[in-house]
Amino acid sequence: MPSLKYQAGDKVMGRWPGSSLYYEVKVLGYDAKSRLYTVIYKDGTELELKEQDIMSVTSFQQRTRSRSRSNSRSPGRRRSRSRSPARTTRRSSSRTTAAAAAAAVATDSTPSSRGDKKLKQAAEIKISPIVRLFRKTLSKVTRTFSSSPEMSVLDFDQSSLRVFLTLSFFLLFSFVPLISIDLPLFSDGQQQQEKKPAENNSNNKHEKKEENNMASKVNEADAKVEVDSEKNLGRYNLRRRKEDGDSKAAEAKPEEREERSSAAPPAAAAASSTPLDFGGNIGALVLMLFLPAWVLFLVLQVNQKDPSLTNLPTLPPLETFWDPQALGFVIIWIFFQALLYTLPVGKLSEGVLLRSGRRLTYRTNGFFAFVVSAAVVAAAVYQGADLTYIHSHFLQLTSASFLVSMLLSVYLYVRSRSTGLDERALGGNSGKVIYDFFKGRELNPRIKEFDLKFFCEMRPGLIGWCLINVAMALAEMKQQKLDAPSYSMILVNVFQLIYVVDGLWNEEAILTTMDLMDDGFGYMLAFGDLVWVPFTYTLQANYLVSHPNPLSLPVLTAIVVLKLVGFYIFRKSNSEKNAFRRNPADPRLSHLKTIPTATGKSLLVSGWWGVVRHPNYLGDLIMALAWSLPCGFSHLLPWYYIIYFLILLVHRDSRDMNACRRKYGSAWDKYCRTVRYRIIPGVY
Numbered sequence: 085m086p087s088l089k090y091q092a093g094d095k096v097m098g099r100w101p102g103s104s105l106y107y108e109v110k111v112l113g114y115d116a117k118s119r120l121y122t123v124i125y126k127d128g129t130e131l132e133l134k135e136q137d138i139m140s141v142t143s144f145q146q147r148t149r150s151r152s153r154s155n156s157r158s159p160g161r162r163r164s165r166s167r168s169p170a171r172t173t174r175r176s177s178s179r180t181t182a183a184a185a186a187a188a189v190a191t192d193s194t195p196s197s198r199g200d201k202k203l204k205q206a207a208e209i210k211i212s213p214i215v216r217l218f219r220k221t222l223s224k225v226t227r228t229f230s231s232s233p234e235m236s237v238l239d240f241d242q243s244s245l246r247v248f249l250t251l252s253f254f255l256l257f258s259f260v261p262l263i264s265i266d267l268p269l270f271s272d273g274q275q276q277q278e279k280k281p282a283e284n285n286s287n288n289k290h291e292k293k294e295e296n297n298m299a300s301k302v303n304e305a306d307a308k309v310e311v312d313s314e315k316n317l318g319r320y321n322l323r324r325r326k327e328d329g330d331s332k333a334a335e336a337k338p339e340e341r342e343e344r345s346s347a348a349p350p351a352a353a354a355a356s357s358t359p360l361d362f363g364g365n366i367g368a369l370v371l372m373l374f375l376p377a378w379v380l381f382l383v384l385q386v387n388q389k390d391p392s393l394t395n396l397p398t399l400p401p402l403e404t405f406w407d408p409q410a411l412g413f414v415i416i417w418i419f420f421q422a423l424l425y426t427l428p429v430g431k432l433s434e435g436v437l438l439r440s441g442r443r444l445t446y447r448t449n450g451f452f453a454f455v456v457s458a459a460v461v462a463a464a465v466y467q468g469a470d471l472t473y474i475h476s477h478f479l480q481l482t483s484a485s486f487l488v489s490m491l492l493s494v495y496l497y498v499r500s501r502s503t504g505l506d507e508r509a510l511g512g513n514s515g516k517v518i519y520d521f522f523k524g525r526e527l528n529p530r531i532k533e534f535d536l537k538f539f540c541e542m543r544p545g546l547i548g549w550c551l552i553n554v555a556m557a558l559a560e561m562k563q564q565k566l567d568a569p570s571y572s573m574i575l576v577n578v579f580q581l582i583y584v585v586d587g588l589w590n591e592e593a594i595l596t597t598m599d600l601m602d603d604g605f606g607y608m609l610a611f612g613d614l615v616w617v618p619f620t621y622t623l624q625a626n627y628l629v630s631h632p633n634p635l636s637l638p639v640l641t642a643i644v645v646l647k648l649v650g651f652y653i654f655r656k657s658n659s660e661k662n663a664f665r666r667n668p669a670d671p672r673l674s675h676l677k678t679i680p681t682a683t684g685k686s687l688l689v690s691g692w693w694g695v696v697r698h699p700n701y702l703g704d705l706i707m708a709l710a711w712s713l714p715c716g717f718s719h720l721l722p723w724y725y726i727i728y729f730l731i732l733l734v735h736r737d738s739r740d741m742n743a744c745r746r747k748y749g750s751a752w753d754k755y756c757r758t759v760r761y762r763i764i765p766g767v768y
């Protein structure tokens with residue numbers, strides 16, 4: 085190829101299709117007819133790229149450095165850098181890693197930039213009117229509360245905040261978060277610079293590059309991201325030429341599906357450039373204030389004789405929120421669960437491969453913890469303990485748990501200062517204090533072998549949910565003067581018990597969920613696990629205590645069938661994905677078709693994951709419907725869960741779509757074209 089810019093054998097940087105990530109590739113050849121270069125990535129993927137998507141390593145480094153220099157002029161960052169003793173080492177390490185052209189640099193931009201707008205456009209999918217309405221509302225809310233994502237902690241929109249604060253008694257529950265976020269003692273920019281090279285236990289070149297702070301800096305200046313998937317189709321040829329010469333090649337044979345741990349996920353480099361969810365700082369602040377207030381509203385509302393929307397509860401005196409005994413019970417419960425978690429009983433399971441190249445082990449003895457907890461509670465009841473205390477002190481228990489979750493969140497944020505970049509979540513490491521506090525910075529905070537995120541997600545709140553439900557059944561019997569709980573109460577109790585026990589029985593499967601793999605542990609999950617789950621997921625049982633709803637046998641049967649259908653879809657789809665992620669070559673999965681991706685992982689494109697994207701959400705939603713139906717239609721309140729859950733899962737689905745698009749590029753687009761429905765069959 086004499087007159088060509090790149091010659092066969094050249095090592096250059098090639099853009100990964102559908103994304104803005106550059107990887108080192110080797111030029112294999114050039115096709116004059118199509119004017120495409122054939123390049124090979126380090127993981128063996130061969131693609132055809134246009135010249136404009138290729139860059140020499142030198143110009144790539146120059147570009148990266150110049151962006152880095154121009155960005156380092158930002159006063160905030162410079163100030164913190166100059167104070168860092170480790171800075172020189174870091175910078176030089178950044179340079180060398182930049183030169184080590186084995187990794188990707190994300191040129192994704194912040195949500196406000198043109199690049200990200202394009203990304204959003206690319207993610208725009210044809211949707212049904214209901215979903216469109218929902219998304220419109222969601223984006224309106226987001227726009228209302230977020231201005232520029234580049235805003236600092238201090239210059240947030242004061243007027244929106246004031247309007248918001250006057251809305252209700254939010255401030256009360258939000259006292260602690262306000263203290264913690266008003267103290268921007270350190271910036272993430274500084275912390276990123278301060279990480280000593282010695283802390284880098286990464287054994288993977290991609291991750292080493294990821295520490296290069298320039299990744300995000302290239303972003304800000306170079307928002308020329310072309311991610312329109314349709315455009316990309318014309319520009320790239322995604323054939324895996326090595327495996328097969330025709331378009332069928334995208335479906336790999338089972339024996340080819342081994343996951344290559346040497347290939348780091350492409351998103352690894354995007355540490356501080358992942359687009360912000362929830363409208364950035366302002367959205368996170370709003371949520372931090374709104375969520376506790378909403379829990380308070382629900383807790384007060386459910387006790388009303390007529391909990392309709394036109395009959396809002398009044399705020400009780402402040403002192404009713406505080407009960408040291410309730411706090412004592414909450415702490416004892418959490419410590420009791422922690423003790424069970426640490427017992428050397430049950431299996432040790434391996435988590436997914438982390439960006440640091442490590443795999444963590446988890447003690448998955450959740451079912452054991454459940455059985456022991458049930459036995460201890462039963463023994464306590466036998467000894468005369470009155471579980472209806474939980475119902476009568478629900479508000480105090482809620483505020484005590486809120487306090488614990490707040491303290492935990494502050495602890496998590498503070499300790500995340502001393503963690504390396506490869507230990508942080510991609511989405512919670514923006515440098516924006518409120519946002520990172522909310523989303524969680526550290527991916528897997530551990531005290532020795534004690535994994536805080538895993539523990540909180542699977543134990544105190546989840547098992548506490550069942551305990552509270554049982555307490556509600558006893559409270560119903562007491563209040564309604566019944567010899568046994570009502571059928572509605574039994575259904576709600578049994579359905580949710582099945583859900584929790586199933587989660588604990590299949591505890592290992594949680595290791596391949598978004599929370600464990602991608603999300604940091606911060607306020608969102610700490611609050612979600614310790615307050616939201618136990619005190620709002622029990623709303624149906626709580627409602628039935630004082631709002632009986634007799635069920636006829638046919639209705640009861642129909643509800644049971646619905647629950648079983650939902651459970652079947654939920655369990656089967658979760659197990660299928662979990663089994664596939666754990667062992668892609670599992671012979672039991674050999675009938676499934678897959679799409680290979682450049683990360684070495686493949687995507688399931690048949691079986692449950694070929695019916696809709698996120699079939700597990702579909703099953704979960706059907707179950708949620710079966711949980712609300714026993715409460716009847718007199719009030720909206722017991723239907724709150726399914727409404728919230730629909731919002732949560734649709735938002736989670738789009739978060740996951742964006743994350744997967746960043747991870748898998750065009751392979752993800754191909755998956756979306758093949759499996760067109762999102763969550764619900766027929767809904768795009």
Ligand SMILES: NC(=O)C1=CN([C@@H]2O[C@H](COP(=O)(O)OP(=O)(O)OC[C@H]3O[C@@H](n4cnc5c(N)ncnc54)[C@H](OP(=O)(O)O)[C@@H]3O)[C@@H](O)[C@H]2O)C=CC1
Nearest residue numbers: 596597598599658661686687688689693700701704736740
């Ligand atoms: N009760 C509750 O409050 C909640 C319950 N849930 C439930 O928890 C469960 C886990 O949910 P969640 O963590 O949100 O998401 P998933 O378990 O669906 O995990 C999403 C991940 O799965 C992988 N994936 C996506 N598509 C495919 C595919 N086609 N083939 C192979 N892998 C794929 C991707 O990760 P990668 O490719 O990196 O492996 C993706 O990031 C669900 O059943 C959900 O309903 C969730 C939230 C709240």
Ligand SMILES: CC(C)CCC[C@@H](C)[C@H]1CC=C2C3=C(CC[C@@]21C)[C@@]1(C)CC[C@H](O)C(C)(C)[C@@H]1CC3
Nearest residue numbers: 375541583584586587594599608611612613616617
């Ligand atoms: C406070 C916010 C608005 C939302 C917080 C969300 C969290 C409450 C949920 C995020 C993912 C969850 C999962 C479960 C519980 C709720 C949270 C923590 C789960 C443990 C429930 C039991 C299931 O069997 C499961 C699949 C293990 C769930 C995993 C996700």
